[in-house]
Amino acid sequence: MASDCEPALNQAESRNPTLERYLGALREAKNDSEQFAALLLVTKAVKAGDIDAKTRRRIFDAVGFTFPNRLLTSKEAPDGCPDHVLRALGVALLACFCSDPELAAHPQVLNKIPILSTFLTARGDPDDAARRSMIDDTYQCLTAVAGTPRGPRHLIAGGTVSALCQAYLGHGYGFDQALALLVGLLAAAETQCWKEAEPDLLAVLRGLSEDFQKAEDASKFELCQLLPLFLPPTTVPSECLRDLQAGLARILGSKLSSWQRNPALKLAARLAHACGSDWIPAGSSGSKFLALLVNLACVEVRLALEETGTEVKEDVVTACYALMELGIQECTRCEQSLLKEPQKVQLVSIMKEAIGAVIHYLQQVGQEKQKEPFVFASVRILGAWLAEETSSLRKEVCQLLPFLVRYAKTLYEEAEETNDLSQQVATLAISPTTSGPTWPGDALRLLLPGWCHLTVEDGPREILIKEGAPSLLCKYFLQQWELTSPGHDTSVLPDSVEIGLQTCCHIFLNLVVTAPGLIKRDACFTSLMNTLMTSLPALVQQQGRLLLAANVATLGLLMARLLSTSPALQGTPASRGFFAAAILFLSQSHVARATPGSDQAVLALSPDYEGIWADLQELWFLGMQAFTGCVPLLPWLAPAALRSRWPQELLQLLGSVSPNSVKPEMVAAYQGVLVELARANRLCREAMRLQAGEETASHYRMAALEQCLSEP
Numbered sequence: 001m002a003s004d005c006e007p008a009l010n011q012a013e014s015r016n017p018t019l020e021r022y023l024g025a026l027r028e029a030k031n032d033s034e035q036f037a038a039l040l041l042v043t044k045a046v047k048a049g050d051i052d053a054k055t056r057r058r059i060f061d062a063v064g065f066t067f068p069n070r071l072l073t074s075k076e077a078p079d080g081c082p083d084h085v086l087r088a089l090g091v092a093l094l095a096c097f098c099s100d101p102e103l104a105a106h107p108q109v110l111n112k113i114p115i116l117s118t119f120l121t122a123r124g125d126p127d128d129a130a131r132r133s134m135i136d137d138t139y140q141c142l143t144a145v146a147g148t149p150r151g152p153r154h155l156i157a158g159g160t161v162s163a164l165c166q167a168y169l170g171h172g173y174g175f176d177q178a179l180a181l182l183v184g185l186l187a188a189a190e191t192q193c194w195k196e197a198e199p200d201l202l203a204v205l206r207g208l209s210e211d212f213q214k215a216e217d218a219s220k221f222e223l224c225q226l227l228p229l230f231l232p233p234t235t236v237p238s239e240c241l242r243d244l245q246a247g248l249a250r251i252l253g254s255k256l257s258s259w260q261r262n263p264a265l266k267l268a269a270r271l272a273h274a275c276g277s278d279w280i281p282a283g284s285s286g287s288k289f290l291a292l293l294v295n296l297a298c299v300e301v302r303l304a305l306e307e308t309g310t311e312v313k314e315d316v317v318t319a320c321y322a323l324m325e326l327g328i329q330e331c332t333r334c335e336q337s338l339l340k341e342p343q344k345v346q347l348v349s350i351m352k353e354a355i356g357a358v359i360h361y362l363q364q365v366g367q368e369k370q371k372e373p374f375v376f377a378s379v380r381i382l383g384a385w386l387a388e389e390t391s392s393l394r395k396e397v398c399q400l401l402p403f404l405v406r407y408a409k410t411l412y413e414e415a416e417e418t419n420d421l422s423q424q425v426a427t428l429a430i431s432p433t434t435s436g437p438t439w440p441g442d443a444l445r446l447l448l449p450g451w452c453h454l455t456v457e458d459g460p461r462e463i464l465i466k467e468g469a470p471s472l473l474c475k476y477f478l479q480q481w482e483l484t485s486p487g488h489d490t491s492v493l494p495d496s497v498e499i500g501l502q503t504c505c506h507i508f509l510n511l512v513v514t515a516p517g518l519i520k521r522d523a524c525f526t527s528l529m530n531t532l533m534t535s536l537p538a539l540v541q542q543q544g545r546l547l548l549a550a551n552v553a554t555l556g557l558l559m560a561r562l563l564s565t566s567p568a569l570q571g572t573p574a575s576r577g578f579f580a581a582a583i584l585f586l587s588q589s590h591v592a593r594a595t596p597g598s599d600q601a602v603l604a605l606s607p608d609y610e611g612i613w614a615d616l617q618e619l620w621f622l623g624m625q626a627f628t629g630c631v632p633l634l635p636w637l638a639p640a641a642l643r644s645r646w647p648q649e650l651l652q653l654l655g656s657v658s659p660n661s662v663k664p665e666m667v668a669a670y671q672g673v674l675v676e677l678a679r680a681n682r683l684c685r686e687a688m689r690l691q692a693g694e695e696t697a698s699h700y701r702m703a704a705l706e707q708c709l710s711e712p
Helices: 002-015 017-028 032-048 053-063 066-073 085-098 113-119 129-146 151-157 160-170 175-214 219-230 238-252 258-275 284-306 314-332 341-363 373-386 394-413 415-429 443-454 458-466 469-483 495-514 516-521 523-539 546-562 573-587 613-630 637-643 646-656 664-680 682-690 693-699 703-710
Strands: 590-593 602-605
Touching (some): 085 113, 113 129, 113 151, 129 151, 129 175, 151 160, 219 238, 238 258, 238 284, 284 341, 314 341, 314 373, 373 394, 373 443, 394 443, 394 458, 443 458, 443 495, 458 469, 469 523, 495 546, 546 573, 573 637, 573 646, 590 646, 613 664, 637 646, 646 664, 646 693, 664 693, 664 703
């Protein structure tokens, strides 16, 4: 073994005999002055030519960390020597060591990060060659540390991000290296960078945005690639948004090649993802710019997806999806939309063609590609379209539904991989960072709004049922419901979870009305009914969740009519608890409210219901109707309602307000419940008579109730 190594060692020595001489002098140095002189010679030799890893390690073995540490912290230089020379020598040695990845991660290098960071912003003669050399060596050290697995975290903790920002903003020597290192740190650890140095990073963003707005040369295209990395995870300053929009308007309004246009589209997509349409100014210029963005995005999508066999630039197309989604949102916005009606009509037509290309692409996707991020992104934009528009492309959508059900099922069954896939999509679509609203992590949630519309139509509904969508939706609902159950912190759940549960309820409501036979025969709906019954009592007591409670109560009441023969609904504790909670929801919607200058109160919405009544009222009326239908089917229900005192309190409420304040549809809903309770149970009739039921029925012209109460 020794004989094998000697020739290589001798060869290394023969390549650089001068360095070997200096290393020998360093080893034989008897004091600091001799060691300092030898180090100067070693450093000079190192800079004079390339050295290999073995030689670098020999230098480290000869020097170690002790003397460089002293050089970096020394405050006194030898006579006639500038004060920064010792530090420059120490940094040069560290730069040499850091070329070895193992040494770059050494604790003795990492603990120098704060000192090295201060060198980036230290004042001095900008033309001093030694100072410039020290700055270059400093960047070499920091860049080497950033390339180690835990390096970015150490740099951020050591104040390097702020130092780099200040070095870049100062535009002194090496500022371009500062920007390059900042880009790397943001790409590796965006959240931590912003947490540690938000004011400084925002200052850099302001500078870059201003440069972008003013740029007239090719630098504006380079800035398009840099700027997405510097958009903060929180609010983007308004002055930056103005500059970015103005710069993008000039770029995208010109005739460009794809390499110039694509970075601009990706920057625009990142802004749309993070800020919605807030970065686009109101008025004619803003509407024209938005229309241009969506037009360009649709053209790019069609060119990429309609031509079979061409390589798809997935990052660009996914960015275009984000711009199309912005277009969909603005076209469906009724108030304060940036677009005028003719522009909306035109953009919907253009987006329809692009969505057709997306459907064409998805029809070609095989089993082996179903877990690819680009497929997920394509399903997302289709889901956004179907949430608002299902009448156009109906034939194509119906043909794709079997794939969509299978795709959603595949990703649902592998939920752990799905969450990672969502992260990949965000990265693919926008930039190496993921600020802005989080994209949902499952395909089902993307498709729920569209499926809600499609289950109303006979053709699509039959396909969904045939492909097993209802059973999949039941499993999904039960899984999502677990996230809101006791033991889970619902305060940290994203709003999308609750919205997804509500949309599932709407789909089930559609199936209850249009496919009642399915509810009766499919066992998954029995499991769903059991969950609704056990969950509603706690749900109606929770603040801020009234709309979800309304969905659960109404769905459960409608399903109870169809499953009335189920043993679970025959007066079991769960069924009694559910109906008691449903009565609570239905009975607390309205109160008597005094009016100034009048002796008689009026019927008014309860405070909790008032703010969301527009979303709630249809469910409330449907729930009243469903409860009415349950009374004759469940003999135990009328006595239970009587014990809750709902019929008595309802009559009392009607008797305390002016009949003119009660709308006809409210009178009809109240009469329906009271009549069925009266017919079903003699004690109910007696209790109603004691509560002046006949007189109240006469005042409100409730003929059916009046007749029922007049009977024995």
